Amino acid sequence: xxxxLEQLINSLQLGVMLFLLASGLxxxxxxxNVINLAQGSLYMIGAFAAATAVAHGAPFVIALLxxxxxxxxxxxxxxxxxxxxxxxxxxxxxxxxxxxVILFVxxxxxxxxxxxxxxxxxxxxxxxxxxxxxxxxxxxRLVVIGIGLAVAVALYLLIGYTRIGMLVRAGATHRxxxxxxGVDIGLLFTFVFGLGGLxxxxxxxxxxxxxxxxxxxxxxxxxxxxVVIVIGGLGSVRGAFIAALLVAAIDTFGRAYIPSAxxxxxxxxxxxxxxxxxxxxxxxxxxAVVLILRPRGLFPVxxx
Amino acid sequence: MNRLRxxxxxxxxxxxxxxxxxxxxxxxxxxxxxxxxxxxxxxxxVRDAFLLAVAQEGGKLGGVPVNVLVEDDALxxxxxxxxxxxxxxxxxxxxLTGIVFSNVMGAVVPDVVQADAIFVSPNAGSSQFxxxxxxxxxxxxxxxxxxxxVPAGVYANDHGWKKMVLMAADYVAGHDMVTGFKISYKGQGxxxxxxxxQTDFSAEIARIRDIKPDALFYFLPGGxxxxxxxxxxxxxxxxxxxxTVFSLDxxxxxxxxxxxxxxxxxxHYGVDFTNPQNKQFVKAFFDRYHRxxxxxxxxxxxxxxxxxxALRAAQGDDSKLDVIREAxxxxxxxxxxGNFKFGPNQYxxxxxxxxQVQPGADGKLAIVTKxxxxxxxxxxxxxxxxx
Numbered sequence: 087x088x089x090x091l092e093q094l095i096n097s098l099q100l101g102v103m104l105f106l107l108a109s110g111l112x113x114x115x116x117x118x119n120v121i122n123l124a125q126g127s128l129y130m131i132g133a134f135a136a137a138t139a140v141a142h143g144a145p146f147v148i149a150l151l152x153x154x155x156x157x158x159x160x161x162x163x164x165x166x167x168x169x170x171x172x173x174x175x176x177x178x179x180x181x182x183x184x185x186x187v188i189l190f191v192x193x194x195x196x197x198x199x200x201x202x203x204x205x206x207x208x209x210x211x212x213x214x215x216x217x218x219x220x221x222x223x224x225x226x227r228l229v230v231i232g233i234g235l236a237v238a239v240a241l242y243l244l245i246g247y248t249r250i251g252m253l254v255r256a257g258a259t260h261r262x263x264x265x266x267x268g269v270d271i272g273l274l275f276t277f278v279f280g281l282g283g284l285x286x287x288x289x290x291x292x293x294x295x296x297x298x299x300x301x302x303x304x305x306x307x308x309x310x311x312x313v314v315i316v317i318g319g320l321g322s323v324r325g326a327f328i329a330a331l332l333v334a335a336i337d338t339f340g341r342a343y344i345p346s347a348x349x350x351x352x353x354x355x356x357x358x359x360x361x362x363x364x365x366x367x368x369x370x371x372x373x374a375v376v377l378i379l380r381p382r383g384l385f386p387v388x389x390x
Numbered sequence: 391m392n393r394l395r396x397x398x399x400x401x402x403x404x405x406x407x408x409x410x411x412x413x414x415x416x417x418x419x420x421x422x423x424x425x426x427x428x429x430x431x432x433x434x435x436v437r438d439a440f441l442l443a444v445a446q447e448g449g450k451l452g453g454v455p456v457n458v459l460v461e462d463d464a465l466x467x468x469x470x471x472x473x474x475x476x477x478x479x480x481x482x483x484x485x486l487t488g489i490v491f492s493n494v495m496g497a498v499v500p501d502v503v504q505a506d507a508i509f510v511s512p513n514a515g516s517s518q519f520x521x522x523x524x525x526x527x528x529x530x531x532x533x534x535x536x537x538x539x540v541p542a543g544v545y546a547n548d549h550g551w552k553k554m555v556l557m558a559a560d561y562v563a564g565h566d567m568v569t570g571f572k573i574s575y576k577g578q579g580x581x582x583x584x585x586x587x588q589t590d591f592s593a594e595i596a597r598i599r600d601i602k603p604d605a606l607f608y609f610l611p612g613g614x615x616x617x618x619x620x621x622x623x624x625x626x627x628x629x630x631x632x633x634t635v636f637s638l639d640x641x642x643x644x645x646x647x648x649x650x651x652x653x654x655x656x657x658h659y660g661v662d663f664t665n666p667q668n669k670q671f672v673k674a675f676f677d678r679y680h681r682x683x684x685x686x687x688x689x690x691x692x693x694x695x696x697x698x699x700a701l702r703a704a705q706g707d708d709s710k711l712d713v714i715r716e717a718x719x720x721x722x723x724x725x726x727x728g729n730f731k732f733g734p735n736q737y738x739x740x741x742x743x744x745x746q747v748q749p750g751a752d753g754k755l756a757i758v759t760k761x762x763x764x765x766x767x768x769x770x771x772x773x774x775x776x777x
Contacts, residue, residue, distance in 0.1 A: 089600040096592035192426060201430040202681070203616050203645040215626030221599075222626030227592070296624075297589050298616035298645060302427035306589050341593035345582070362560045362583035 092221045093342045094335075099227045101334030102234020106289035107307060108314040108326040109241060110282025116258045116321020116387055118275050120169055121180045124187035125286050125311065126304025128164075131191065132157040132287030133294045133303060134199055137206035140294075146209050150233075150291045157287015158280045160191075165279035170272070188305065196301045203300035212295075230292050237285065238327055245323060254278060258321050258387055310337070313369055317376050319383030329384060333369050340365035416455035417701060417708045420477035421488035422470055422498065423512075425462035428613030431641050432490045433462070436512050436690035438679055439671075440487070443694035446674065451694060452702030463489070467497035474498045478505040484708040485510065487693055490686065491611075492516035492535060492563035503527045508714060512693035513686055515737060517566045521771035524735040527711075529718050531696050532689040533658055534737045534769035535563050536570025538634045541742040541763040542607060542656045543574030545632055551604040557582040557594060558609040567609040567634070573770055577604075584610070591618045595625045605630040610637050616645045623649030632656070635745075635757075639684040643747065643755060651755060655745040658738075659685040659727050660759040662750075668726040688726045695723035733768040735775035741765050 111125045136153030140146065164187065172180045207213075208226050215222040245251035253274055256264045265271045290304075297303060314333050318325030345361025352360065376384065421440060423433030437460055449455055459481065463470035470489065477483040478501065486502055487510045489495045495514035502509045503525050511530040515537075519528050546554060556571055558564030560583040568581055580601050584594055598606060606629050610618050615637040622631075623646070635657030643650055661672050661682050671691055675683040683691075696718060703717030704710040721731045733739045742764045750756030 089596055092596040092599065093593060096596060099592065100590055196426075196430065201425070201434045202641045203428065203431065203613060205645045205647050207647055213624060215624060224621070224624035224626065226624055296617070296621055298428055298613040298620075300428040300613050300616075300645075301430055303589070303613070306428070306587050338593045341584070342597055346597075358581040358583055359560075359565075362585070366560070366585050 088221050089342065091219060092223065093338050095218070095221075095223060095227070095231070097335040097338035098331070099231050099234075099334075100338060101331035102231055102238070103289055103293060104307075104310060104314050104334055105327050105330035106234055106237060106285050106292070107311045108318070108330055109237075109323050110285040111311060112315040112318065112321055112323060112326045113254070113278050114282045115315065117254060117261075117278050118169075118173065120172060121177050121184065122169070122279075122282070123181060123184040123308065124164065124191065125282065126306075126308040127188050127191035128157045128160055128283045128286035128304075129290035129307065130195060130301070130304040131160045132290030133206075133297075133299045134195060134204070134290075135287070136291030137204050137294050137299045138199075140206050141204075146212070150288065153291025153294070154284050154288035157290065158284035160287070161283020162276060162280040164283070165276050169279060170275075173275070192301050199301075201301055203298040206294035206299055208295040226295055230296070233288070233292050237288070241323055250274075250277065310369065313373050315383075317373055317383055319385040319387060321387035322383070322385040325383055325385030333372070336368050336372050337365070340368035344368070416449075416457040417485070417706055418481055418483045419451075419456055419458045419697065420474070420481065420483040420486040421458055421460045422463050422473050422477070422486065422494075423460070423488035424465045424490045424494070425460075426464045429465055429490070429611065432513070432612055432684070432686045433488070435641075435684050435687035436488055436490060436693075439675060439683060439687035439690035440512070440694045442675055442678055443691050443698070445678075447698070450698075452698030452700070454698075454701040454706035456701070459483070460488070463491075463494050465491055465494065467494050470494040471497045471501060474501050478502065478507055484508060484711065485697060485714070487512055487697065488690075489514045491561075492518075492566070493561050495519075496562055499525075499528060506711065508711065508718075510693055510697055510718070512690040514563070516562050517569070517769075517771055518562065520735050520737050520769055521774035522776075524771075524775035524777060526715055526736075526777055528736060529696070529732070530737045531693040532685075532738070533740070534771065535566035536573065536771070537737075537767060537769035538636070538656060538658065538742065539567050539570030539607075539609075540574045540767070540770070541744075542632050542634055543571045544763060545654065545656065545744065546571075546575050546577065546605060546607065549605065549630070551630070552577040553580070553601075553603050554578070555580050555582060555598050555601055555603045555606050556608075557584065557598075557606070559584060559586040559588075559611065559614055561586045563611070563636075564609055567636070570770070571607055579607075584614075586614065588614060589617050591621050594618075595622060595627065598629070599625070599627055603629060605632060607632050608637055609634065612642075615642050619646045619649050630654075635659070635685050638747070638757070639686070640682045640757065641684055643757060648755065650747045653747045655747065655757055656742055656763065657685060657745055657757070657759075658740055658742055659688040660743065660745055660757060662756075662759050663726065663728060665726070665728040667724040668728070671726045692723070692725050692727070692730070695725075696721065699723045729766070733772045734777065735769070735772040736777075737769055737772065739766050739768040742767055 132153035135156035139149035318329030348357035
């Protein structure tokens with residue numbers, strides 16, 4: 087029971103982190119019809135910026151905001167210099183350019199910070215563990231869950247109840263009409279891309295104390311993020327939220343239970359190896375099943 | 391007629407001149423290593439230490455001018471193999487080195503052997519080529535994967551740990567490490583294999599908590615080790631941990647901070663080794679790169695000197711493979727590890743030490759060498775090697 091509870095919180099934490107990345111990605115795709123492989127690079131920039139801020143004595147909250155701001159700035163810069171020229175182009179061109187951005191940013195980061203992973207400390211108050219219904223659980227992971235849920239609520243309010251959110255929703259489904267009504271769609275796109283960068287930067291800054299802050303950290307998280315937005319339905323923030331939680335739950339519970347379940351059937355060593363393989367593919371199997379049943383994801387956006 | 395003779399003579403002369411120029415030119419060495427991605431620092435240390443050895447001799451190794459071609463395998467076996475094929479076929483390189491990861495080595499080495507070139511590993515040391523499939527063209531200067539873990543198992547027995555969790559990244563070296571640990575470990579081991587590129591270990595930590603072992607042994611190289619250690623330290627679990635240097639080196643230590651305090655580490659190299667070769671190496675490495683060398687760097691440095699000793703014996707002619715092989719087998723170079731020779735399978739015979747993470751002379755956490763656990767230890771596979 088304790089194990090189940092602990093894994094449940096773990097999956098929630100992984101889920102909200104995936105959501106932070108996926109929400110930006112799915113907005114960019116849904117509204118601008120752009121595939122941005124470099125979302126992971128914005129995440130890495132956020133992590134490096136936050137770790138550097140902490141190393142220079144900035145308070146932790148300021149470091150988080152700085153990471154998010156750098157992610158946002160990098161996103162806006164990327165939109166203005168590169169992505170803007172790709173709106174009318176083929177997805178393959180977009181993949182090519184944004185893949186190039188990954189390589190470019192990785193090189194820049196390794197020139198500035200070096201290839202060695204850097205250290206990011208957390209304030210003493212957040213570094214221990216608390217007793218949560220009988221399970222000692224790291225305080226910092228609870229903080230990450232808090233950040234993720236707060237962002238989800240903020241996004242929900244922003245998209246559902248503000249003027250800019252209305253434009254974003256309208257832009258996703260009826261782009262031409264929005265343009266015809268005199269909205270500066272270029273500005274809207276820059277905003278959406280910056281928002282995506284902000285969320286990715288915040289995600290990177292938030293996981294800095296949990297993960298190795300190193301060159302290439304973005305690519306590791308990119309594939310699960312794409313799985314999330316495909317399952318959730320491209321362009322749907324709500325879909326991304328539900329899918330992130332589902333993918334995280336399947337991944338976490340798979341890793342926790344598949345190997346021990348297989349031990350009833352096979353020898354210990356075979357079960358461990360087989361279990362590792364099966365749990366590694368579990369989220370892709372889930373994606374395949376979802377795509378067979380609902381080819382456009384769980385929450386497809388209306389007009390696409 | 392006269393004209394024809396003259397042009398023929400010029401042609402012959404030109405051919406002669408060019409062929410002799412090739413023989414006298416620097417010997418090309420192909421260095422394929424992992425430079426990008428979260429584990430990029432490992433290959434960087436191998437490369438930097440190798441190039442330091444070359445620079446210290448003014449562009450030579452063993453008195454022979456060398457030209458080191460460096461390429462990044464990005465931890466992808468297929469990429470490593472493509473580079474190796476290009477090195478072997480287009481560049482006609484006869485000596486390859488650099489590989490850090492055993493899965494890349496597994497993909498590259500068969501092609502190298504087939505092309506009758508020599509591979510000298512500065513790190514990767516899978517069991518694959520240590521036993522029955524050993525080869526006269528494969529030399530491993532670093533260690534054999536399983537071998538490092540045998541002393542760790544001995545250490546676990548000495549502490550009376552009856553039930554342990556053995557966790558290793560799910561790739562060839564990870565399985566080698568656990569197999570090696572189980573050779574000497576007498577208790578019960580529950581194995582967990584997370585993915586090599588995994589970043590979040592919360593599910594594994596929860597499983598460890600559920601299993602309630604006496605102690606934990608893990609093998610997660612590079613970035614994975616950093617992730618796990620950070621997350622483990624925050625989890626509130628207070629189980630003794632024993633690792634090998636592959637999971638905790640100078641760089642990992644710097645990236646995890648206090649989380650590693652008090653850990654026991656089994657290793658074959660420590661920056662604090664007092665032999666003169668190591669003292670000058672650590673100083674030269676620090677002066678040039680402003681950081682302490684990891685064991686990746688130390689083994690890369692030794693690899694350069696091993697190759698240097700062979701090039702000296704062959705007088706810079708890399709087509710004399712027999713001479714090169716014979717010279718390499720003698721291990722006629724000063725190792726930064728002190729005691730070093732090759733076993734019958736051309737993997738090292740060396741000493742393994744117990745180290746502890748504790749405050750060093752400057753008050754910062756350091757990996758401090760304590761005692762020698764085993765002396766002149768080879769690996770469990772060498773007896774199966776018939777060369």
